[in-house]
Amino acid sequence: MTVPLVIVGCGGHGREVLTIASAVNAAALLPRWQVLGFVDDRPNEVNLKRVQRHDVPYLGGVSWFSGAPADTHHVIGIGDPRVRRAVAERIDRYGIPAASLVHPNATLGSDLRHGPGLVVFAGARVTTNVTLGRHVHLNQNCTVGHDCELADHVSVNPLAAISGDCRLEEGVLVGTTAAVLQGLRVGRDSTVGAGACVVRDVPASVVVKGVPAR
Ligand SMILES: CC(C)(COP(=O)(O)OP(=O)(O)OC[C@H]1O[C@@H](n2cnc3c(N)ncnc32)[C@H](O)[C@@H]1OP(=O)(O)O)[C@@H](O)C(=O)NCCC(=O)NCCS
Incomplete structure (x- = not known):
């Protein structure tokens, strides 16, 4: 087809x-x-x-x-x-x-749900029981752990790591090489700066950066 x-x-x-x-x-x-x-x-x-x-x-x-x-x-x-x-x-x-496009060198694990417009770049890894909204973009070599929910229009930039059981609300951008630790929530339209390590929940519409992210 x-x-x-x-x-x-x-x-x-x-x-x-x-x-x-x-x-x-x-x-x-x-x-x-x-x-x-x-x-x-x-x-x-x-x-x-x-x-x-x-x-x-x-x-x-x-x-x-x-x-x-x-x-x-x-x-x-x-x-x-x-x-x-x-x-x-x-x-x-x-x-x-x-359309949803998944690079053949990406891995999508079991029990995945996603909306239309998903784009998964080479090297991205998604494990299990993950829900991805509409137009979610997972960039090169990023990881999304078990039980995560990424709402519509979330972008995870190259090499960023979203630990298990996280929730990224609509419009969140996670910068390149950033980490979001397990079980945390990042609020709607917030940005996690490149290289940041998120160690507590992030409210909506803010920019956090650094280690630990503030
Ligand atoms: C965090 C970020 C959103 C801030 O953008 P901004 O508000 O335009 O920030 P500015 O460039 O005006 O910099 C403001 C200050 O934050 C610092 N800063 C910028 N990005 C930073 C980051 N990721 N980590 C730590 N400090 C950062 C700057 O050095 C500057 O510090 P100063 O005031 O002491 O000089 C942006 O720098 C970022 O990291 N975006 C993600 C980019 C990305 O993932 N690119 C990959 C694309 S594939």
């Missing part, structure tokens, strides 16, 4: 998502993604040139979806959770379904 796919966002994250679709196809996994191109409302010249090097066209802004071919799916290649949420809400108005 081949499914037409459009990647939203010409930046580095979007082009990395293209590499996941290519890896899925190279591994002969199903569905096979037919990448129609990139959509971006404000692509810059540098990123447009980088997209061209992949031999995948730039299609236009988000309004391109109004005339999308039947069965077109989208995946959002935007790393910032809050921007991703805003873009997802716009695309939902066009009724274009979100």
